[in-house]
Amino acid sequence: MSILIRGARLIDPGKQLDQVTDLHIKDHYIEAIGDLTGVNADTEIDAKGMILSPSFIDLHTCLRDLNQIQKGTIASETRAAASAGFTHLCTSPDTQPCSDAGSVINMVKNKAAAAGFCDLLPVAALTKDLKGAQLSNMESLSGAGCIGFSNASYDISNNTVLLRCYEYAATFGLKVFVQAQDQQLGSGQMHAGPTATRMGLDGIPVIAETLAISRHLQFMQHTGVSGHFNQLTSAAGVALIREAKAQGMKVTADVGIAHLCFTDTAVQGYHSQYHVQPPLREESDRKALLVGIVDGTLDAICSAHQPHESAAKCAPFAATASGMATYDMLVPLIQKLVDAGDLTWALAIQALSCNSATIALRKMTSLTLGEEANLTLIDPNYHWTLNSSSQLSHGTNQALANQQLKARVKLTIKAGHISYKV
Amino acid sequence: MTNSGNLQLTENGELRHFLTPEGLDRLMLERILDTADSFVVIGNQEVKKVPLLRGRTVVNLFFENSTRTRSTFELAAKRLSADVLTLDIKTSATSKGESLLDTLQNLRAMHSDMFVVRHSDSGAAHFIASQVTPDVAIINAGDGRHAHPTQAMLDMLTIRRHKGKFESLSVAIVGDILHSRVARDQVHALKILGCSDIRLVGPNTLMPQAITSMGVTTHKNMDSGIDGVDVVIMLRLQTERMDSAFLPSAGEYFRLYGLTTERLAQAKPDAIVMHPGPINRGIEIESAVADGPQSMILHQVGYGIALRMAVMSMAMSGQMQQRHAKAVNPLSLKREPQP
Numbered sequence: 001m002s003i004l005i006r007g008a009r010l011i012d013p014g015k016q017l018d019q020v021t022d023l024h025i026k027d028h029y030i031e032a033i034g035d036l037t038g039v040n041a042d043t044e045i046d047a048k049g050m051i052l053s054p055s056f057i058d059l060h061t062c063l064r065d066l067n068q069i070q071k072g073t074i075a076s077e078t079r080a081a082a083s084a085g086f087t088h089l090c091t092s093p094d095t096q097p098c099s100d101a102g103s104v105i106n107m108v109k110n111k112a113a114a115a116g117f118c119d120l121l122p123v124a125a126l127t128k129d130l131k132g133a134q135l136s137n138m139e140s141l142s143g144a145g146c147i148g149f150s151n152a153s154y155d156i157s158n159n160t161v162l163l164r165c166y167e168y169a170a171t172f173g174l175k176v177f178v179q180a181q182d183q184q185l186g187s188g189q190m191h192a193g194p195t196a197t198r199m200g201l202d203g204i205p206v207i208a209e210t211l212a213i214s215r216h217l218q219f220m221q222h223t224g225v226s227g228h229f230n231q232l233t234s235a236a237g238v239a240l241i242r243e244a245k246a247q248g249m250k251v252t253a254d255v256g257i258a259h260l261c262f263t264d265t266a267v268q269g270y271h272s273q274y275h276v277q278p279p280l281r282e283e284s285d286r287k288a289l290l291v292g293i294v295d296g297t298l299d300a301i302c303s304a305h306q307p308h309e310s311a312a313k314c315a316p317f318a319a320t321a322s323g324m325a326t327y328d329m330l331v332p333l334i335q336k337l338v339d340a341g342d343l344t345w346a347l348a349i350q351a352l353s354c355n356s357a358t359i360a361l362r363k364m365t366s367l368t369l370g371e372e373a374n375l376t377l378i379d380p381n382y383h384w385t386l387n388s389s390s391q392l393s394h395g396t397n398q399a400l401a402n403q404q405l406k407a408r409v410k411l412t413i414k415a416g417h418i419s420y421k422v
Numbered sequence: 423m424t425n426s427g428n429l430q431l432t433e434n435g436e437l438r439h440f441l442t443p444e445g446l447d448r449l450m451l452e453r454i455l456d457t458a459d460s461f462v463v464i465g466n467q468e469v470k471k472v473p474l475l476r477g478r479t480v481v482n483l484f485f486e487n488s489t490r491t492r493s494t495f496e497l498a499a500k501r502l503s504a505d506v507l508t509l510d511i512k513t514s515a516t517s518k519g520e521s522l523l524d525t526l527q528n529l530r531a532m533h534s535d536m537f538v539v540r541h542s543d544s545g546a547a548h549f550i551a552s553q554v555t556p557d558v559a560i561i562n563a564g565d566g567r568h569a570h571p572t573q574a575m576l577d578m579l580t581i582r583r584h585k586g587k588f589e590s591l592s593v594a595i596v597g598d599i600l601h602s603r604v605a606r607d608q609v610h611a612l613k614i615l616g617c618s619d620i621r622l623v624g625p626n627t628l629m630p631q632a633i634t635s636m637g638v639t640t641h642k643n644m645d646s647g648i649d650g651v652d653v654v655i656m657l658r659l660q661t662e663r664m665d666s667a668f669l670p671s672a673g674e675y676f677r678l679y680g681l682t683t684e685r686l687a688q689a690k691p692d693a694i695v696m697h698p699g700p701i702n703r704g705i706e707i708e709s710a711v712a713d714g715p716q717s718m719i720l721h722q723v724g725y726g727i728a729l730r731m732a733v734m735s736m737a738m739s740g741q742m743q744q745r746h747a748k749a750v751n752p753l754s755l756k757r758e759p760q761p
Contacts, residue, residue: 194635198444200544200568200603203631269552270545314523314553316543318566 001416002026004041008052008377012367013350023052025373028416033369043418047377050410053349054365055087055374057121057356059254060177060230060302062323063089065111066104067096072307072394074108075115080327080393082117082420084303085352085376085409089118090177090360093125094152100125100136102144109145117419121147121360123177126165132156135165139172147360148228150177153277155212157183166223175359176220177228180212180237181278189318191233191264191279199270201317204279206234213240221249228359229253231304233278235288242297252359253297254351255289256304258324261333262286262399272313272320273399276304290342293351300356301348303330307395325395328386332400335380335407345380377411382422384408429552433747436740439551439560440733442569443611451578451614457732458579458725464501465727474735475504478535482508484563485522485541490699491563491573494723495538498730504536522546523554530555536738537561544568544603557748559741561733567603573698574607576729577655578615580718583725584694585652588612592619594641594648594689596679597657597706598628600668604698605657609636623647624679627668644679651689656681656697659706672705682708686716694718 003025010033011018022036032039058081064071072080081089091108093099099108105122112120124146128134131154138149149169156162169176185208190196192203213229217240220227232238232255241253258276263283266274274280292298306323313320326333334352337343353376357365365374384390386400412420430439430446443451464470480499484492492508499506511525522541529537536559539547544566551560564570578588585591593612599605599622612620613636620638622629629640641647648654659675669675681695695707695717703709712719 192631194632197630197633198606198636200566200606202567205631270548311521311523316522316541316546316549316565318543318545319522 002031002041003043003045003413003418004036004039005045005047005052005377006036008047008050010052010367011346011349012054012354013346014054014354014366015368017367018346023367023375025413025416028372030367030369030371030373033367045377045411047410049379049381051345051378051380052367053376053378054353054357054367055376055412055414056085056352057088057090057360057365058086058303058305059090059228059300059356059360060092060256061089061305062092062094062307063108064307065095065108070309071312074111075117076392076394077305077307077327078112078115078117079420080391081303081305082412082414083392083409084327084330085378085412086303087118087374087412087414087419088121088357088360090121090123090147092152093123093150094130098125098129100128100130102137102140105141105144105146118414121145123148123150125149126151126176127156127161130154132158132161135168138168138174142172142174148175148177150179150230153179153181153183155183162219163222166219166225170223170225175226175228177230178212178216179230179278180209180216180232182208182212185211186278189275189279190267191281193264193282195264195268199267201267206236206281209234209237209278210240213237217244217249217251220251226250230302231256231259231278232289232292232298233259233281234285238288238292238297241292245297252299252355254300254302254356255293255298256302257326257330257333258304258399260286260289260293260301260337270317272315272317273324273397275313275317275320275322276324277322290337293343293347299351299359301351302356303327305393306397307393308397310396313397323397324399325393325397327393328391328398329400329405331378331409332405332407338380339406373413373416375413376409378407379410380407382406382408382410429548432740432744434743436743437733437736438740438744440571440737441547441551441560441562442571443574443607443614444569446614448614448616451575451611454575454729454732454736455579455582457736458575458729459583461728461731462725464731465724470501471503472501473503475499475502475738478504478738479533480504480506480536480538480734481529481534482506482538483511483529483540484509485511485539485546486564488540488564491540494726495561495563495730498727498734501727502731502735526550526554530558534558535741536734538563540564542566557741557745559737561737564603567601567606569607570603571607572726572730572733573604574611575733576722576726577608577696577698578611579725579729580696580722581653581694584718584721588615588617591617591653592621592651593617593653593655594621594623594651595655595657596623596644596647596681598659598663599624599633599657600628600630601660601663602657608655609638613637621647621651625669628663644685645688648685648689652693654681654686654689654693654695656695656706658698658700659702661702676705680704680706680708681711683710683714686711696722699723
């Protein structure tokens with residue numbers, strides 16, 4: 001099996017590569033890069049005007065399935081992920097049942113392997129059933145393929161328990177993922193600001209994030225654990241990470257695509273599709289998150305994909321489920337940021353691929369001869385409409401439903417095989 | 423803007439739902455007040471009925487406890503000759519697991535013409551009007567912390583009848599602004615009607631974030647807050663606020679923010695005192711003030727029926743026009759938003 005992609009713009013920030021040329025894949029590996037006139041392959045793709053990059057690695061996604069198949073199945077959501085250019089997904093442990101046991105991890109991984117669209121890199125529960133009381137079997141779970149541990153959106157309010165979680169993780173050199181939001185201060189439905197005040201919705205102040213970041217940074221510093229913060233939302237949160245990195249701490253952070261593109265004003269009119277946790281904040285925060293990506297304070301962009309069935313979003317705002325299905329709109333949203341001059345494709349690829357691979361796989365994926373071919377081919381000029389026939393996620397919570405979008409993944413290649421093609 | 427401006431109006435600009443004053447123009451609010459003025463007289467007649475809603479079905483849907491608001495809505499609908507059904511949903515279907523959506527669709531199937539809705543979630547009335555039953559007129563009787571437009575408008579009616587033009591007035595709203603759907607709508611209505619000096623008085627724990635973006639000033643000190651004002655609106659303090667760390671005690675709250683005769687002397691000599699009720703004597707207001715000559719509290723109750731008759735008749739008329747237009751030429755109408 002061989003694939004030849006002709007005339008694409010190859011972007012690999014990890015290799016300082018940005019060049020229009022050809023790429024040849026043979027028997028799972030990158031066989032050749034350069035002018036390949038005269039070379040033939042089983043599948044040839046004319047990729048003029050398109051961008052070819054190392055495939056994307058998602059640092060935070062919720063796949064549902066198990067007891068939530070009304071929201072999506074592992075097959076449907078990993079396929080949607082492949083259509084957004086992802087080949088590897090770090091799954092959140094707040095599955096039902098909870099990802100705190102090897103049996104659950106194996107079941108989830110097996111389902112994904114059977115579907116064949118993406119490999120899973122599960123983030124397991126830091127405490128049993130995410131209850132913040134008893135440590136999970138971290139070492140065994142690590143052996144089962146979990147790449148990190150997180151208590152998802154649930155606080156570990158007992159500092160003694162949290163210290164032991166960090167100490168135990170440090171013993172085995174395990175990574176801790178943190179969704180930094182104080183649970184008590186985060187009990188509202190949207191960002192605490194003028195929009196929440198007008199709409200009479202309970203606000204979540206920025207201090208809900210900064211307090212949690214500061215607290216976890218102290219535990220990371222004390223124990224030497226390498227930590228990763230998921231889904232930052234605020235300018236103040238970015239500043240704390242910047243400061244921690246300047247002090248030489250082993251800390252990384254990501255931002256969800258929704259927080260890079262939308263603000264709290266999108267909730268006006270009680271639009272439940274913009275009900276997300278942690279909440280969308282103000283324009284100044286969004287700008288600071290973009291600066292964070294540009295200056296490297298924020299390492300990665302994650303999808304924070306959370307599919308829901310229509311009933312979950314059809315209720316008075318406070319009663320609706322939080323979360324946005326993002327896979328179908330991720331690449332068009334990146335293109336929008338690129339068109340607005342906020343981001344370049346090289347920076348986006350750095351954040352979606354190179355850096356997230358380093359965090360999750362502890363090595364870079366790259367466009368290098370002899371490497372396993374994990375690639376994403378994007379057509380930045382493809383115009384399409386996101387609707388029920390074009391979307392792949394089962395989630396009906398599509399913020400951009402029925403809108404005209406620009407850019408789409410044309411091809412995703414995982415381990416030398418086409419996992420998605422338009 | 424909560425985007426409800428268009429939702430509340432027909433294509434001809436007539437009222438079809440009443441969810442919040444926000445997004446409506448001054449002319450519309452004045453029409454509501456003028457119509458209410460005309461209904462005030464009816465309450466004083468021997469026969470208190472007019473046939474404006476004859477043959478129409480009004481359903482009072484109270485998902486949250488209320489005695490006063492529910493009974494004034496019921497009375498208002500009856501005085502307009504409507505058939506009235508009052509449902510206490512807490513003991514009804516939703517407690518058996520039926521969703522709000524299903525409950526409403528069932529009631530709609532019974533050919534109801536108007537829902538009067540009170541719900542503990544902000545945006546509930548908006549949700550029903552936009553996504554569930556857009557062809558039934560929705561009157562918001564209070565949604566979470568968001569809005570309570572008939573209460574705010576009856577307060578505007580009280581102010582207009584007793585103080586006249588809004589432009590020259592200074593109004594202080596005192597107390598638990600954070601949890602008050604009434605205060606938010608009072609601010610919207612006062613701004614739309616031309617009032618430029620609106621002061622919110624209370625401690626930081628009861629003041630919503632960024633509230634000054636609504637064009638008001640905030641005051642931590644009661645004396646400076648009500649200094650020289652024409653209208654003092656006291657808000658009800660829910661006793662459970664004491665248990666959830668918003669305030670240390672009822673005693674300290676009354677000492678700092680309670681309206682006493684002595685303190686009222688800071689306002690203009692002819693200032694009026696209002697309260698949406700029910701009042702907590704000795705917690706937010708002294709009995710001598712509540713029962714005193716400057717108190718409008720019982721007037722407010724009377725005006726409440728007239729104001730509710732006004733918005734019910736206006737919204738029903740707008741909704742009927744919209745239904746008629748739809749029946750005549752369905753293609754001329756924009757698609758209703760779908761869930």
